[in-house]
Amino acid sequence: MVDNSDNFRPAPPLQNLNTIRQFPEYNKQDWNEFSEYIYNHILVSTGQYPKLESTPLRAKIFGKIDREDYMIEKVYFESYPGFFCTGNLYRPKGKNPPFPAIVSPHGHWARGRLENTELGSIPSRCINFAKQGYIVFSYDMVGYNDSGNQVEHRQFNVGTQGEIWGISLMGLQLQNGIRAIDFLQDLPDVDSDRIGCTGASGGGTQTFMLMAVDQRIQIAAPVNMISAHMQGGCLCENSPNLRIDFSNIEIGAMMAPRPLLLVSATGDWTKDTPDVEYPAILSIYQHFEATEKVRQVQIDADHNYNKASREAVYEWFGEWFLDKSEPVELREQLSEIESDEDLLVFHYRSVPYHALSMDQLTESLVQSAKFGIESRKPTNASELRSYQKEMGKGLYHALALQPSQDSSEDLMQKLSNSGNVKEATLIVYQQGELETLKSQLVDIGHSVFALQLRPSIRQVEDRFFTTYNRTDQALWIQDILLALDKMEKCLPQAIHNLVGINGGGIFAMLAAGFSKANRVVIDVEEFNTETDDDFVEKLPIPSIRRVGGFRTAGALIAPRSLLIFNTGSQFPTTWISDIYRAVEKPDLLSISESGEVNIADWFSLD
Incomplete structure (x- = not known):
């Protein structure tokens, strides 16, 4: 696998309203x-x-x-x-x-x-x-x-x-x-x-x-x-x-x-x-x-x-x-046109x-959307399955995960030898060092892979850019799913884990529900879900809040093992916690307001 140390992510060609579109042959x-x-x-x-x-x-x-x-x-x-x-x-x-x-x-x-x-x-x-x-x-x-x-x-x-x-x-x-x-x-x-x-x-x-x-x-x-x-x-x-x-x-x-x-x-x-x-x-x-x-x-x-x-x-x-x-029956007849008034x-x-x-x-409309999400909150396992089906579909389309997959280049690094390991862990990040966490995970028997989320070089001034192109943030989420898929194919017998830290947490959380990851660790870095500001600045994906955002992401991960940390007071987790309790799996969810969490220790507890 290649070292992706370059500063920018390869991006698909830009499209706009005048791009010539081909119509595929469909059976x-x-x-x-x-x-x-x-x-x-x-x-x-x-x-x-x-x-x-x-x-x-x-x-x-x-x-x-x-x-x-x-x-x-x-x-x-x-x-x-x-x-x-x-x-x-x-x-x-x-x-x-x-x-x-x-x-x-x-x-x-x-x-x-x-x-x-x-x-x-x-x-x-x-x-x-x-x-x-x-x-x-x-x-x-x-x-x-x-x-x-x-x-x-x-x-x-x-x-x-x-x-x-x-x-x-x-x-x-x-x-x-x-x-x-x-x-x-x-x-x-x-x-x-x-x-x-x-x-x-x-x-x-x-x-x-x-x-x-x-x-x-x-x-x-x-x-x-x-x-x-x-x-x-x-x-x-x-x-x-x-x-x-x-x-x-x-x-x-x-x-x-x-x-x-x-x-x-x-x-x-x-x-x-x-x-x-x-x-x-x-x-x-x-x-x-x-x-x-x-x-x-x-x-x-x-x-x-x-x-x-x-x-x-x-x-x-x-x-x-x-x-x-007979067309002659339907010829236009002259008629009096009324005044504008x-x-x-x-x-x-x-x-x-x-x-x-x-x-x-x-x-x-925002308040109606919020009410719609709240009214769908699952209270038992059957309702969770219904929510996952309905709202998972909505999030899937908001993230534009299908059908195109930009897999022309392998963006993932392999940080440790595979060997005869029982667990494989993908670390998703934007910046910072991974050596300490990598060493800790290797010590407990994990094979470690990493995916760095990098911006692409694209001119996004086009007025309708998001109509025809995925945002970088949506591309990153697709990259995470592709990387997980490749890790799973590399080590098919292992337990597969996903860790999002150092700027990668919120994207890993949105991807996790569409993956087969067995255990998920997310550093949300005090992302503020109480207002729109952080979404606009860090997660400008169309319709993301309309389809439930992180509430839906958490529901899609449930009832798998999930650690969410560094929530501060701005990333409320009550909604997700209630879901885990509703499906009688509260022990599989761990929440910490602090950013000081030993991820390797959490994996070792399971």
């Missing part, structure tokens, strides 16, 4: 497994995992505008308590319910859902869908139009502190989409089994994200968005951790085998769709013998959701939801008094 089994990974990874990335307690929508529908064969109403509801999703509801007149329904997000048009230009008219789209027999909910991007009373879109910024709690603009928009489906399903004149979604550009991103995580979307048409070489340029399209191991092509393929129309344009980043993205997604539909359920159409135009694009979508939706195979939800009325500011919403 059906591989795709089924990977699509499950994508599903959970999206949920963790967008702060949707674990699911927060469902709350009432408290929907308000008012301000009806009656036209000959359709009507328009104003809508707002609480996507989260005190956080409002705002928009317009378009309904058919003179037709018999129940009606299919369409969730209609919009992109970065200057006027949001009110945009009415040749390149894109959202009111025209919704009116024509209503005339054809659909109920359509056209709602604001977070920070646009009525939603802008609470949150700014372009200036949205929760910083690293928000990221560690899984709070993002993309997550808020996905939440609005999920709750929009809830809202439509609650309407008595909606057929809950026929709900579709379509939007262009940033609305296309919202469409494919929603269809990927919510099976209630039965038909979809993301317009001018899915691309192998441009993944979306706005913060609302780039939640942290999202596209490290897959791209929008895989997310689009998550729709299979439900009906999917890819609408592209010759004048934007979807110009290659007929030859690149469509064949890739088609290959997944082939596994389900559902090739008739995916189609592509390309419009000779710049970035758009113009009349030609809209009519292609009308035809696709009509084929599956209205059983209409008559469409804006809060033009003639005040925003509800309990509407939250962005800071208040952030705090509310």
